[in-house]
Amino acid sequence: MGIRLGPNRYGKAENRVVRIVRDTERHEIRDLNVSTSLWGDFDAAHVEGDQSAVLPTDTQKNTAFAYAKQVGVDSIEDYAIALGRRLVAATPVAAGARVRVEEHAWDRIAVTGEPTGHDHSFVRRGGEVRTTEVEVERDDVTVRSGLTDLVLLKSTGSEFKDFLHDEYTTLPDADDRVLATSLTASWRWGLEGRGVVDWNPAYDEVRSALMEAFATTYSRAMQETLWAMGRAVLELRTDIEEISFAAPNKHHHLVDLSPFGLTNDGEVFIAADRPYGLIEATVTRDDA
Amino acid sequence: MGIRLGPNRYGKAENRVVRIVRDTERHEIRDLNVSTSLWGDFDAAHVEGDQSAVLPTDTQKNTAFAYAKQVGVDSIEDYAIALGRRLVAATPVAAGARVRVEEHAWDRIAVTGEPTGHDHSFVRRGGEVRTTEVEVERDDVTVRSGLTDLVLLKSTGSEFKDFLHDEYTTLPDADDRVLATSLTASWRWGLEGRGVVDWNPAYDEVRSALMEAFATTYSRAMQETLWAMGRAVLELRTDIEEISFAAPNKHHHLVDLSPFGLTNDGEVFIAADRPYGLIEATVTRDDA
């Protein structure tokens, strides 16, 4: 019974690419974290130590920085697609390339007398991070767009009750609780036979739809909320095939103030770090 | 030559207090990280193991949560002052209490048809964290307000040149560079003989002044920028006695694209994690 190489991939992770567009006095900034990897027939590199088919991770890094200049970063999706295509083209034995990009948003600093903000001074926005993951194969491209660390909270309009009980169940029914999460979501685009997606406004649309669905859905469980958020996105954009969520249920425990003669009608909570619920779900088109 | 107890303090760190104000259907949220400590004559606890003068850290925690209900959190400064006073009052041997609070800001989620945002659904803002550190002694209170993790960047308008050279110096003069920092700042209030500070608008004022000074100062070094920022704050608010900064110089290294036949006129940078410059400075009134 022999031993063989199974699935493998390699690349350069977390290239911190900052691109300043300074064609005019009003600069733009794109602040990225770029990870690339290649897969394919790299057996010789592993088994024989022969690197002749291996495009170095250092070259992948160089390409990530060079492409920030050459093709620019109008959107992280367009940049990632171009970068993935280049890496596959440059590596004959590669079957495909994956490019992941995280983008941190910046705002212009407000300055007296400059109503649209300063030309070249910025403050990092914080909040969620926009993401994309592109997989480029020889004759196919898959694009996912997404976000991570979108921290949402409802201070009412959430319950959890009438659940399954066993002998380890002590949780009481909750008619009114805090629901909070730090959302990770990614949606896969169906690109066949369609026009080009305008990635930046599309991102804003999806992000807003996710938040509005979170806000306006009465929640009988995080699961139901994710379903509502997923449906809202698929109904909004028919060019999205599916959307996946990972939603930690960030518990906010009501603090017992009764020993101090105080009532606590959903007013004072301790936010817990660990453990946390973790709810994962995909919402998809029937034919996806 | 004997051995004795030197300076000491003890308390409860990082109480994650979340206060929902729900007196009307339009809720408010205050999201805090509260740390308290006491100092004074606690020798017996150390040397003899006698805990009779020690207010438990668990009680300090309880008080932090109870006070979020009892006195509320109109501002973190007012809350911290009240909490510190309580802890000193409850602990006869305590000489003083320190209360540190970090506050994470939240925004209302935008919802169709609700122009001022949702009543009870929120998204964490991200960006900088507002802070306060209050020291309450028997007959004195010192209040510092501040912020941390305010990430600022100028894509031009910054140089560093004509510096001291020794035989280990290889840095070339830079006429035009990226200047970036993740600012921590705190300012001490002079409270004697003055009216009460309106803490929340005061915070917004100082934050804006810091950012505007960063944006509009041509920088010959991070040191000069901090000086300008400090002056701006002290000129704006005569009730602030001094302001202290810790400003990591987050290096953005220009990437050499010439091997690829590309120019790079301040357009593509690699953002470095470590090492980083670290510039610390205090700007103060002459008589402070």
Add this chain to the structure above:
Amino acid sequence: MGIRLGPNRYGKAENRVVRIVRDTERHEIRDLNVSTSLWGDFDAAHVEGDQSAVLPTDTQKNTAFAYAKQVGVDSIEDYAIALGRRLVAATPVAAGARVRVEEHAWDRIAVTGEPTGHDHSFVRRGGEVRTTEVEVERDDVTVRSGLTDLVLLKSTGSEFKDFLHDEYTTLPDADDRVLATSLTASWRWGLEGRGVVDWNPAYDEVRSALMEAFATTYSRAMQETLWAMGRAVLELRTDIEEISFAAPNKHHHLVDLSPFGLTNDGEVFIAADRPYGLIEATVTRDDA
């Protein structure tokens, strides 16, 4: 074209279970981070908000703690299998349960006059974290054992050269470099028709084999080193079916000391945080 629920799972993540065995004066400690999740037909919870088939994540947490007492933690694998079986049994609609456990090792504190260390005082060992991931389905169990954060470094005996070049390649050949990684590995056990694995000594065996293969393999690339490590493990234990690696290539850049009149023959390096290479590979039996 309809919308439907796709894959989903839910559970409680990062239960910090600490189990003290104190049946005698010589205590033992098991320090765990336990995550559980369930998958199956939970459509009603998402689509209709009906929680009647949902075993709460709070109950999963309770079970994790209760089982630390009831079945104990002789090994994390045995504990995870028992816990997974319980969760599936308690949840009629569940198709399966995944249980992940991380274990932090502790050593007894050395004490004068107690040659085998103190009975009930411990120091956390640090270094790598032992892991397991168990998937329990109605009639099948899959067990992976593993480790993460095993930080390894060779100060010589590593090269990288004769690789593929394109127009973005600037990396020179390296005949002698530092090779370093923070290894994550997990190996899947083939349990059919075999006796029970003695998990704790098996872990020690595999860990030692991984390290020895890393140490004694001349490396023409991280890929070749991983292949050697994988082969060593599969040759050592015939009850292991495959082993997977994620190995960040933690770059150590040689510092140019020539401006200071100093040579640097592989003596002084700057350890870089980002970017890093990321090499992933599985080594498997032919029939696995």
Add this chain to the structure above:
Amino acid sequence: MGIRLGPNRYGKAENRVVRIVRDTERHEIRDLNVSTSLWGDFDAAHVEGDQSAVLPTDTQKNTAFAYAKQVGVDSIEDYAIALGRRLVAATPVAAGARVRVEEHAWDRIAVTGEPTGHDHSFVRRGGEVRTTEVEVERDDVTVRSGLTDLVLLKSTGSEFKDFLHDEYTTLPDADDRVLATSLTASWRWGLEGRGVVDWNPAYDEVRSALMEAFATTYSRAMQETLWAMGRAVLELRTDIEEISFAAPNKHHHLVDLSPFGLTNDGEVFIAADRPYGLIEATVTRDDA
């Protein structure tokens, strides 16, 4: 009332210096994180933007790397003293330099047939980090040695009771609890009129004494334990003037298993992240 510059300092933080000693086939490794800063009359840099007296932080970085070669790293204390002296000497307006070093320990990988471990392959030890902080002034040097992240736990032999009560106190007396901390300690050397300290064995001695005192002291509070640990060190080494501790009380809460018909006599705990107690104390010689 004018505005002036107050205290200030600047430097380069977190230089990740890795020094390989390879004079023979049996290599040694020193893995450091080095931070330097200077203070003195740097007013012109702030107020006038004049950098002519400022030794760049980039030069400080270069010196840290060059000195790893030139003076080597026999101990982090000797290296830090030499580096601090150099920086002060190179900067005429500097009043002093502070050098902080963290050292990560490595072990040789065990290899069959090499009883003392591999010549050039290493595994990072994990556990606590050794530290030093040296302040060099024109005619004085202060040396602190220390450690951080030494995680200690006693599974019995710890109580906390008979403490002060107020109306916010709910904590019951504990006769037997888990006591755990992640210790930071640093000790200041009295160097006048004494021979040179042999820093490496001295570190091992102090570390062992701290752990043994933790293990063998019955604890009526973390404060009493710190006092015992401090005394042990000052009694061991008469050339240490004082020792300071920051000891988070890492709470391990006993889990209530009674709903499941199980007893829990100090066997199953949940390790909490936040909040935590934080106990800080200095133990000093009478005349220090």
